[in-house]
Amino acid sequence: ETVLTQSPTTTAASPGEKVTITCRASSSVSYMHWYQQKSGASPKLWIYDTSKLASGVPNRFSGSGSGTSYSLIISSIESEDAATYYCQQKSSDPPTFGAGTKLELK
Amino acid sequence: EVQLVESGGGLVQPGRSLKLSCAASGFTFSNYYMAWVRQAPKKGLEWVATISTSGSRTYYPDSVKGRFTISRDNAKSSLYLQMNSLKSEDTATYYCAREPHYFDYWGQGVMVTVSS
Numbered sequence: 315e316t317v318l319t320q321s322p323t324t325t326a327a328s329p330g331e332k333v334t335i336t337c338r339a340s341s342s343v344s345y346m347h348w349y350q351q352k353s354g355a356s357p358k359l360w361i362y363d364t365s366k367l368a369s370g371v372p373n374r375f376s377g378s379g380s381g382t383s384y385s386l387i388i389s390s391i392e393s394e395d396a397a398t399y400y401c402q403q404k405s406s407d408p409p410t411f412g413a414g415t416k417l418e419l420k
Numbered sequence: 421e422v423q424l425v426e427s428g429g430g431l432v433q434p435g436r437s438l439k440l441s442c443a444a445s446g447f448t449f450s451n452y453y454m455a456w457v458r459q460a461p462k463k464g465l466e467w468v469a470t471i472s473t474s475g476s477r478t479y480y481p482d483s484v485k486g487r488f489t490i491s492r493d494n495a496k497s498s499l500y501l502q503m504n505s506l507k508s509e510d511t512a513t514y515y516c517a518r519e520p521h522y523f524d525y526w527g528q529g530v531m532v533t534v535s536s
Contacts, residue, residue, distance in 0.1 A: 345521075347522040356515060357465065357523070359522060359525075362522045400464065400465055402523070404521055404522065408481045409467045410467070414465075
């Protein structure tokens with residue numbers, strides 16, 4: 315099983331700051347997908363195939379990476395971005411998720 | 421608009437069974453793999469099962485293999501999860517999700533509580 319380790323576990327940022335969330339895989343994967351989940355709501359696909367933004371996702375979000383290291387980057391955080399973000403891979407079975415990164419606004 | 425609506429959750433005793441349903445609309449159901457993903461209270465996401473478009477192939481993690489069965493009825497645009505021999509660690513919100521290599525649409529989730 316490919317284990318995904320996200321860092322940081324929790325982070326707080328002020329509006330306008332740049333935020334980077336990292337996801338490291340225990341073995342190489344071809345793509346990484348990211349989900350946003352707000353409190354009490356279902357997860358939403360946010361970034362797929364490493365760098366493609368899902369429909370409706372603001373372009374202040376971006377994704378990058380390859381092999382065992384991937385990142386979700388928010389260029390200038392806004393209050394609506396407060397949520398938990400999960401990475402996920404399906405390059406190897408079984409599909410696995412990271413434990414999540416909780417993003418808070420200061 | 422893609423919609424996935426789960427039902428069938430509730431409180432069940434350890435060792436008993438429960439069947440979840442997911443009604444899909446807004447897309448051609450038979451063209452997509454479908455999956456169940458769960459989330460224990462205040463925990464992360466865990467993939468539970470996947471089924472191919474025809475239903476001929478199914479996939480499970482070791483944690484539920486042999487206890488859970490995913491199935492589908494393409495004529496009814498419906499997805500199911502039969503859960504047997506339930507354990508306390510199966511307590512979670514269960515989401516139905518469309519799966520074209522990632523989980524692009526999710527239902528609102530249904531809560532399953534396994535407790536005596």
